Amino acid sequence: MTKTYTPAEPIWCAGCGDFGVQGALERSLIDLNIAKHDVMILAGIGCSGTLQNNVGTYGYHALHGRVLPAATGVAFANPDLTVIAVGGDGDGFAIGAGHFVHSVKRNPNLVYIVMNNSVYGLTKGQDSPTMDSSAAEGLDSTRLALSIPGASFIARGFSRWSAQLHELTVAALEHTRAGRGFAFLEVLSPCVTYNDTYASWESMLDNLDEDPDYDPTDLSMAFSRGVALDAEGRMPAGVIYRNDGAVGKEAPPSMAGQDLNPAQHLDAYRGIMNSYAV
Amino acid sequence: MNVTTKPNAGDAAATPKRQLSDISVMVAGQGGDGSLTIASLLSAQFASRGLHLYSTSNIASRIKGGHAAAFLRASVVPTGCMGDHIDLLVAFDDEAVEMAAPNMAPDGIVVFDASKGAPPEGILADTIQVFAVPFGRLAVRDLGRDLLKNCLGFGIVSRILGIVDDAAESSLRQRFKRLPAAVVETNVEAFRIGLSHADEIGLGEGTSPWTVDEAEREEHLMIAGNEALSFGFLAAGGRFYAGYPITPASEILGWLQRHLPKYGGMAIQAEDELSAINMATGAALTGTRSMAASSGPGFVLMQEGVSQLGSAEIPLVVVDCQRAGPSTGMPTKVEQSDIGTMINGGHGDYPKVVLSPANQGDSFVIGAFATNLAQRIQGPVIIAMDRAMSQDSTTVKPFDLEGITVDNAKRLTREEVLKLEEYKRYKITDDGVSPWAVPGTPGGQNLVTGNERNEWGLVSAEPKNRNKMIDKRARKIETVRDDLPKGCRWGDAKAPIGLLGFGSAGPIIERAAIRLAEAGTDVQVLRPRTIWPVLDETIDFIRQCERVYVIEYNEAGQLAHTVSGAGAPKEKMVSLRKYDGTPFRAVDIANTVLEKEAAE
Numbered sequence: 085m086t087k088t089y090t091p092a093e094p095i096w097c098a099g100c101g102d103f104g105v106q107g108a109l110e111r112s113l114i115d116l117n118i119a120k121h122d123v124m125i126l127a128g129i130g131c132s133g134t135l136q137n138n139v140g141t142y143g144y145h146a147l148h149g150r151v152l153p154a155a156t157g158v159a160f161a162n163p164d165l166t167v168i169a170v171g172g173d174g175d176g177f178a179i180g181a182g183h184f185v186h187s188v189k190r191n192p193n194l195v196y197i198v199m200n201n202s203v204y205g206l207t208k209g210q211d212s213p214t215m216d217s218s219a220a221e222g223l224d225s226t227r228l229a230l231s232i233p234g235a236s237f238i239a240r241g242f243s244r245w246s247a248q249l250h251e252l253t254v255a256a257l258e259h260t261r262a263g264r265g266f267a268f269l270e271v272l273s274p275c276v277t278y279n280d281t282y283a284s285w286e287s288m289l290d291n292l293d294e295d296p297d298y299d300p301t302d303l304s305m306a307f308s309r310g311v312a313l314d315a316e317g318r319m320p321a322g323v324i325y326r327n328d329g330a331v332g333k334e335a336p337p338s339m340a341g342q343d344l345n346p347a348q349h350l351d352a353y354r355g356i357m358n359s360y361a362v
Numbered sequence: 363m364n365v366t367t368k369p370n371a372g373d374a375a376a377t378p379k380r381q382l383s384d385i386s387v388m389v390a391g392q393g394g395d396g397s398l399t400i401a402s403l404l405s406a407q408f409a410s411r412g413l414h415l416y417s418t419s420n421i422a423s424r425i426k427g428g429h430a431a432a433f434l435r436a437s438v439v440p441t442g443c444m445g446d447h448i449d450l451l452v453a454f455d456d457e458a459v460e461m462a463a464p465n466m467a468p469d470g471i472v473v474f475d476a477s478k479g480a481p482p483e484g485i486l487a488d489t490i491q492v493f494a495v496p497f498g499r500l501a502v503r504d505l506g507r508d509l510l511k512n513c514l515g516f517g518i519v520s521r522i523l524g525i526v527d528d529a530a531e532s533s534l535r536q537r538f539k540r541l542p543a544a545v546v547e548t549n550v551e552a553f554r555i556g557l558s559h560a561d562e563i564g565l566g567e568g569t570s571p572w573t574v575d576e577a578e579r580e581e582h583l584m585i586a587g588n589e590a591l592s593f594g595f596l597a598a599g600g601r602f603y604a605g606y607p608i609t610p611a612s613e614i615l616g617w618l619q620r621h622l623p624k625y626g627g628m629a630i631q632a633e634d635e636l637s638a639i640n641m642a643t644g645a646a647l648t649g650t651r652s653m654a655a656s657s658g659p660g661f662v663l664m665q666e667g668v669s670q671l672g673s674a675e676i677p678l679v680v681v682d683c684q685r686a687g688p689s690t691g692m693p694t695k696v697e698q699s700d701i702g703t704m705i706n707g708g709h710g711d712y713p714k715v716v717l718s719p720a721n722q723g724d725s726f727v728i729g730a731f732a733t734n735l736a737q738r739i740q741g742p743v744i745i746a747m748d749r750a751m752s753q754d755s756t757t758v759k760p761f762d763l764e765g766i767t768v769d770n771a772k773r774l775t776r777e778e779v780l781k782l783e784e785y786k787r788y789k790i791t792d793d794g795v796s797p798w799a800v801p802g803t804p805g806g807q808n809l810v811t812g813n814e815r816n817e818w819g820l821v822s823a824e825p826k827n828r829n830k831m832i833d834k835r836a837r838k839i840e841t842v843r844d845d846l847p848k849g850c851r852w853g854d855a856k857a858p859i860g861l862l863g864f865g866s867a868g869p870i871i872e873r874a875a876i877r878l879a880e881a882g883t884d885v886q887v888l889r890p891r892t893i894w895p896v897l898d899e900t901i902d903f904i905r906q907c908e909r910v911y912v913i914e915y916n917e918a919g920q921l922a923h924t925v926s927g928a929g930a931p932k933e934k935m936v937s938l939r940k941y942d943g944t945p946f947r948a949v950d951i952a953n954t955v956l957e958k959e960a961a962e
Contacts, residue, residue, distance in 0.1 A: 157644020
């Protein structure tokens with residue numbers, strides 16, 4: 085077997101929530117028996133944007149905020165790959181917020197895991213878009229996603245709840261690999277250095293996966309539960325919303341594997357040229 | 363001004379016919395008047411006579427309305443640009459006459475829609491002949507539709523140009539062949555009404571004041587630069603495109619959305635230019651040949667992405683269809699003021715190539731070449747277009763489709779990767795290019811990053827490694843330098859006076875050179891097709907001439923600065939610049955050169 089790079093050691097602080105995310109992802113890839121060479125992990129900028137170095141798959145370090153467009157390009161060009169985009173809440177909901185909206189709408193076949201710590205950790209503790217601060221209200225990305233037509237999978241995990249996080253990661257991967265589309269998984273992943281929220285978040289979470297009355301295929305229930313919990317100072321965890329997404333839609337062919345020999349298209353190219361003949 | 367508004371048959375017949383081998387026509391009115399219809403009818407007519415064509419338009423940046431003008435040049439020899447003067451003006455309103463007047467040939471003809479009154483007084487030279495006919499009013503009176511004034515006008519214009527009635531009618535039928543039969547007949551009827559009014563004003567069949575030469579009919583395409591470039595990209599294996607609508611680059615998005623899906627490809631309208639270049643980058647990472655295009659305002663938004671391509675070593679074609687800036691500028695006007703941005707727009711040191719087609723047809727060649735070159739250097743190849751190069755159409759020789767190749771350069775196959783003992787994405791090599799295993803290849807797993815990294819792709823800021831990596835990337839340009847497209851030359855290589863310019867200014871510069879040569883000035887021309895790196899041919903051209911006029915559409919003399927920065931002797935260069943949004947005219951360039959030479 086060809087020797088490739090040795091996966092890097094994580095750069096995260098001891099106790100960082102991102103360890104839980106990486107662990108869940110590695111376990112899920114094994115559980116689903118996905119070969120590492122068939123996986124591409126794309127990462128944004130920030131502490132979370134180093135995860136792709138640690139797993140041993142194909143990896144790409146995107147520009148700040150642009151992980152979703154890059155991952156969309158990969159997913160469209162090579163649908164045979166399992167495409168996983170990861171990043172932080174600053175990357176996804178501040179500098180890259182526009183792309184988030186359009187990715188949900190476009191529903192490409194990829195998993196997007198946001199490690200939400202409600203702080204800019206790598207740049208030493210500035211306010212993030214999900215943080216309730218004196219400057220602005222914090223954004224709830226799951227409710228944002230719910231409001232976008234085209235949403236097909238929305239879930240929230242918590243990095244301390246590793247069993248559920250693993251289940252959610254598997255579900256997200258399965259959603260995408262079945263051709264349903266964009267699987268959005270927000271993971272509450274505390275920053276122990278600048279915003280240690282393990283205890284406060286744990287007390288706020290309401291695990292929908294354990295609620296027999298909750299139907300994640302019911303969009304209005306998803307909305308109303310989120311709003312109701314928010315009014316109580318709480319928030320949902322688990323699968324918040326899911327549908328069949330793009331199932332049944334004709335998937336575009338793989339561009340990456342194409343034989344590009346121009347000879348095979350000469351007649352067609354001549355046809356194009358002749359349309360300009362005068 | 364010699365206005366003909368009533369029957370005075372005999373005048374036209376009395377004047378000897380003028381024979382034109384090169385005619386420039388302007389058709390202008392309010393947007394929606396259908397200026398383009400008459401221009402395209404004439405275009406078909408001239409093409410059937412074997413003439414070379416160039417067409418452009420002048421439109422306001424709005425959906426409908428505003429003043430619109432279509433221009434068409436037909437000539438026995440190819441010119442690749444508009445003429446110095448307008449020979450024939452078809453004016454639907456006073457504004458059209460006012461706009462055209464300064465550029466009207468003294469022996470030109472104006473056909474004026476007199477529905478709202480006589481043409482404006484005192485604007486046109488007395489030597490210009492004017493035929494005033496109320497097209498619009500006649501179209502409404504006889505056929506009940508104002509828009510039919512175009513076909514009516516075409517009847518009169520065809521009589522002026524000595525086009526046989528049957529030939530004119532058949533090109534009209536050809537133009538409207540996709541419309542329902544009844545609509546076609548109504549248009550033909552309008553055309554015939556035009557003919558009968560032509561009879562009344564002394565323009566009977568066979569009594570035309572002008573005739574237009576015929577040329578040997580050759581196989582030609584009539585194509586715009588954006589179309590030819592898109593086609594070149596497709597032919598060289600381009601399959602993924604992402605863009606965001608912007609003038610004058612949108613035609614590339616439209617063309618590729620129409621054609622790519624037929625070849626298993628895709629063109630996406632992204633939410634913004636940041637997304638466009640990063641989507642194209644993502645597709646490129648998989649080994650899919652990809653492209654993104656924009657114009658100045660969007661092209662600068664893409665610059666972080668261009669820098670990423672250079673650092674992370676990702677092949678992508680990035681097109682800048684330049685328009686008049688700065689900022690929102692004049693979106694529909696020609697300018698070449700992004701040269702600095704194309705060369706130095708992204709942050710940091712990274713290798714890049716900037717190419718520029720010599721004309722609309724060459725956009726096919728450059729589009730295909732750039733698509734392969736990006737794979738060879740695994741980095742950004744930028745194509746410098748400009749408003750006129752992008753959107754104007756001209757007749758060109760058919761493309762050499764058989765000559766298109768797909769160069770996979772250092773892409774590794776599955777089998778090649780499996781045979782390797784180890785695979786390093788950023789392996790340091792003599793030519794600076796590392797063998798490339800794309801995602802999905804067993805054993806090829808790698809990390810692609812814009813961070814400085816070691817050969818494995820793992821982040822490293824170690825100084826020695828940094829130097830090696832920067833040097834490796836820089837070497838890629840030297841590896842391909844000799845293969846980069848050479849410029850177009852005209853004239854005797856020993857001529858003391860040189861003219862230098864690129865893009866859509868190039869063909870006009872060549873026409874200026876022909877004028878200068880006719881006036882006895884010994885002159886030569888270089889129209890570079892590689893803007894960055896500056897090739898030796900450009901430096902040598904300037905060194906070998908006594909004086910070189912560097913002619914470009916911007917205020918700062920960006921091309922002049924670029925070539926002098928690369929070593930061309932500044933003292934030999936004279937900068938000729940234009941930035942009013944209108945194209946150069948060969949006559950003006952020639953006169954300026956003559957004046958300056960006389961002063962030397």
